[in-house]
Amino acid sequence: MSDNNMFSPVxxxxxxSKVIALQIERAILTKQFLPGSKIPSEFELCEQFSVSRTSVxxxxxxxxxxxxxxxxxxxxxxxxxxxIESVVDPLHKYLTLKLEREYVLDIVHARQIIEPGxxxxxxxxxxxxxxxQLRNDIKGLEDCxxxxxxxxxxxxxxxxxxxxxxxxxxxxxxxxxxxxLNPDFKSFVYATVGxxxxxxxxxxxxxxxxxxxxxxxxxxxxxxxxxxxAEKHAEMMLAAANKEKL
Amino acid sequence: MSDNNMFSPVxxxxxxSKVIALQIERAILTKQFLPGSKIPSEFELCEQFSVSRTSVxxxxxxxxxxxxxxxxxxxxxxxxxxxIESVVDPLHKYLTLKLEREYVLDIVHARQIIEPGxxxxxxxxxxxxxxxQLRNDIKGLEDCxxxxxxxxxxxxxxxxxxxxxxxxxxxxxxxxxxxxLNPDFKSFVYATVGxxxxxxxxxxxxxxxxxxxxxxxxxxxxxxxxxxxAEKHAEMMLAAANKEKL
DNA sequence: GAACATATTGTTGTCTGACATAAAATTACT
DNA sequence: AGTAATTTTATGTCAGACAACAATATGTTC
Numbered sequence: 001m002s003d004n005n006m007f008s009p010v011x012x013x014x015x016x017s018k019v020i021a022l023q024i025e026r027a028i029l030t031k032q033f034l035p036g037s038k039i040p041s042e043f044e045l046c047e048q049f050s051v052s053r054t055s056v057x058x059x060x061x062x063x064x065x066x067x068x069x070x071x072x073x074x075x076x077x078x079x080x081x082x083x084i085e086s087v088v089d090p091l092h093k094y095l096t097l098k099l100e101r102e103y104v105l106d107i108v109h110a111r112q113i114i115e116p117g118x119x120x121x122x123x124x125x126x127x128x129x130x131x132x133q134l135r136n137d138i139k140g141l142e143d144c145x146x147x148x149x150x151x152x153x154x155x156x157x158x159x160x161x162x163x164x165x166x167x168x169x170x171x172x173x174x175x176x177x178x179x180x181l182n183p184d185f186k187s188f189v190y191a192t193v194g195x196x197x198x199x200x201x202x203x204x205x206x207x208x209x210x211x212x213x214x215x216x217x218x219x220x221x222x223x224x225x226x227x228x229x230a231e232k233h234a235e236m237m238l239a240a241a242n243k244e245k246l
Numbered sequence: 247m248s249d250n251n252m253f254s255p256v257x258x259x260x261x262x263s264k265v266i267a268l269q270i271e272r273a274i275l276t277k278q279f280l281p282g283s284k285i286p287s288e289f290e291l292c293e294q295f296s297v298s299r300t301s302v303x304x305x306x307x308x309x310x311x312x313x314x315x316x317x318x319x320x321x322x323x324x325x326x327x328x329x330i331e332s333v334v335d336p337l338h339k340y341l342t343l344k345l346e347r348e349y350v351l352d353i354v355h356a357r358q359i360i361e362p363g364x365x366x367x368x369x370x371x372x373x374x375x376x377x378x379q380l381r382n383d384i385k386g387l388e389d390c391x392x393x394x395x396x397x398x399x400x401x402x403x404x405x406x407x408x409x410x411x412x413x414x415x416x417x418x419x420x421x422x423x424x425x426x427l428n429p430d431f432k433s434f435v436y437a438t439v440g441x442x443x444x445x446x447x448x449x450x451x452x453x454x455x456x457x458x459x460x461x462x463x464x465x466x467x468x469x470x471x472x473x474x475x476a477e478k479h480a481e482m483m484l485a486a487a488n489k490e491k492l
Numbered sequence: 493g494a495a496c497a498t499a500t501t502g503t504t505g506t507c508t509g510a511c512a513t514a515a516a517a518t519t520a521c522t
Numbered sequence: 523a524g525t526a527a528t529t530t531t532a533t534g535t536c537a538g539a540c541a542a543c544a545a546t547a548t549g550t551t552c
Contacts, residue, residue, distance in 0.1 A: 015319075015534065017307070029343065041503060052536045054300075057504090058307045061263070065311035066336070073261075073504045074543035087340045090312070091423070094333045097275060098419055110416035113363035121359055169345060170356035173337065174420050261505065287532060298507045303533090319533045320514035 017058035020049055024059060028068055028079055035081035039069075042077070084173055092177040104185055108234050110178055112227045115159065118175070119207060119223035121166040123216040130165035131212065137161060138204045141197070151197060152186035158204050165211070185237075192240045193233045203229065262297055263304035269295075270305060274314055274325055281327035285315075288323075333423045341427075350431055354480050356424055358473045361405065364421070365453060365469035367412040369462040376411035377458065383407055384450045387443070397443055398432035404450050411457070431483075438486045439479045449475065 024045075027033045040048065045056045060077060063069045067086030070078050099106070122130070137158035144151055156179045163172045190196045203226040210219035273279045286294065291302045306323060309315045313332030316324045326332075341349040368376070383404035390397055402425045409418045436442045449472040456465035 017534085021311075029339070043503080054535060054537090058304065058534095061304045061307040062311040065308040066339075071504070072544090074502080074545080076503065082340055082343050084340065087336045090333050090336050093275070093312070093314075094328055094330070095416065095419055097328050099415065103415065106415045109367075109414045110420070113367055113412065113414060113417055114360055114420075117359035117363050121355075166359065168355045168359060169341070169349070169352050170424070171359055173340070174356070174360075174424075178416065178420075263505085289532080300506060300508090304505095317533070318515085320516075320531080322515095322532065 016051055016055040017062065020045075020051065020055060020059035021062040023049075024063060025066075025068060028063075033079045035079050037079050038076045039079060040077075084176070087173045088176045088180065091173070092180055095177055095181060102238075104182065104234055104238060105231070107178060107181055107185075108227065108231045111159075112224065112231070114171075114175065114178075115162075115227060116220040116223045118163050118166045118171055119211070119219040120216045121168060122162050123211045123214050123219035125167035126165040126211055130161065131208070133161045134158060134165065134204075134208050134211070138201060138208065141204065142201050144197075148187040148190040151190045151200075155186060155200055162207070162211075185234075188241065189230075189233050189237045192237045196233055199229060199233075262301040263308065266291075266295055266297065266301060266305035267308040270309060271312075271314060274309075279325045281325050283325050284322045285325060286323075330422050330426055334426045337423055338427060348484060350428065350480055350484060351477070353424060353427055353431075354473065354477045358470065358477070360417075360421065360424075361408075361473060362466040362469045364409050364412045364417055365457070365465040366462045367414060368408050369457045369460050369465035371413035372411040372457055376407065377454070379407045380404060380411065380450075380454050380457070384447060384454065387450065388447050390443075394433040394436040397436045397446075401432060401446055408453070408457075431480075434487065435476075435479050435483045438483045442479055445475060445479075 024033075024039070033039050039045075042053055042056050042060070046053050049056065060069060060071060064071055067082060067089075068080055070080050072078065137154055141151065141154045141158070144154055159179065160172060160176060163175045203222070206222045207219060207226060210222050270279075270285070279285050285291075288299055288302050288306070292299050295302065306315060306317060310317055313328060313335075314326055316326050318324065341352070345352065383400055387397065387400045387404070390400060405425060406418060406421065409421045449468070452468045453465060453472060456468050
């Protein structure tokens with residue numbers, strides 16, 4: 001590849017829009033543009049970068065897709081306070097695209113691997129505020145008069161709050177896509193398994209008791225048993241669904 | 247909201263580019279467009295959607311930013327085989343922006359939550375083939391003459407294979423972003439902590455022994471201890487890195 | 493002077509047409 | 523047949539225009 005030319009070939013220039021997107025991203029990541037604030041309008045950016053509006057707009061489009069910006073028609077372009085959506089969404093997309101066959105049981109099994117550990121550390125690291133939220137979730141589940149999807153949502157909420165209580169900043173990001181992978185699946189469980197709600201309340205209470213006692217081992221074991229039952233419920237649901245098909 | 251108008255007001259229309267992007271995304275997620283394949287050119291998409299090239303291009307831009315498409319000038323638009331990068335990138339961005347401090351320790355803590363569970367189920371569900379791979383990884387680490395990054399890679403390989411051995415199809419997908427998040431971090435550990443390699447070999451062996459015995463509890467506990475040490479090493483590495491800065 | 497309706501301005505969304513540039517396909521020439 | 527030149531196809535960028543929305547300024551009425 002080495003040659004004796006005096007001049008090296010002009011580097012394969014990146015598209016302008018990419019270059020611009022990168023510069024704006026830098027400005028955001030280095031906090032020259034603060035979350036919530038408005039950044040210069042498209043026209044001003046055109047002038048600053050000396051490019052056409054097309055290129056600026058495509059750059060903005062890119063950053064919007066990455067969750068860094070929000071564009072409001074007629075108002076302007078604003079820097080987002082980066083949300084967990086920007087992480088959860090890609091992971092969710094990744095999982096749906098990567099998982100081929102029926103994955104209902106895989107999800108339960110994944111939870112069996114992850115969530116006992118979460119319960120363990122939630123018992124050790126939780127705050128009073130966490131307890132308030134967890135108690136709220138249980139009470140909501142207990143009092144819930146709504147439909148099955150409502151029940152499913154409250155159930156999920158408990159597990160997500162527990163992940164938050166573990167005081168690990170990465171776990172909620174991993175757990176949410178997993179719970180989000182089945183918007184309907186849990187509802188079906190509640191619909192087909194009569195005892196599901198009562199069991200959920202009972203076990204969630206057992207878990208929170210262990211957490212309150214800061215008994216990490218017990219919290220883990222309880223969660224493990226809880227998810228063993230969840231697995232059984234999932235199997236019952238699948239069996240019922242199959243029977244219905246025939 | 248009910249009114250007696252004959253016509254309901256035109257719904258607050260989403261930007262065309264968003265609508266188009268969503269439709270193409272659907273087509274990809276439902277595998278009407280397969281990874282690696284070429285999708286219709288901008289002009290053809292214009293016709294199919296009956297919109298201008300501008301709108302199509304902005305939609306493409308969005309999907310490219312999300313990692314679903316790759317555009318090659320003069321050739322066309324191709325569907326990506328969605329890569330782990332599209333997950334790691336947002337995760338990395340989120341953590342750097344959200345957590346003020348180093349997130350190295352958060353990663354280790356997340357592993358402490360996840361990986362003991364993986365070891366537990368790997369002990370129960372592994373096959374002979376898994377054992378071959380795991381032994382290979384350990385041997386590779388032991389014999390490794392290469393640099394620190396080589397060591398780090400072999401170390402990671404062991405943990406990924408263990409996740410695979412758990413026979414859960416979701417776990418490797420979740421674990422990979424975490425391990426991928428620090429291509430350099432582990433290398434630094436090996437570089438700054440002298441005993442790191444020997445310790446890794448010793449503990450990996452302990453873990454695989456428990457796995458071979460199908461002693462799930464022991465496998466979990468061993469992994470827990472292993473990651474406690476990993477945490478210590480990470481702290482040492484951070485301390486060394488800070489000292490160097492001063 | 494205050495309240496409301498109207499006009500103006502600034503901003504993003506979309507369209508059209510044009511040319512530049514890269515890659516692939518075709519044609520022409522040896 | 524093999525290679526070089528040309529044409530075609532496709533993306534990248536530009537410019538100008540108008541529509542749609544939001545905020546501001548202006549004017550009118552009481």
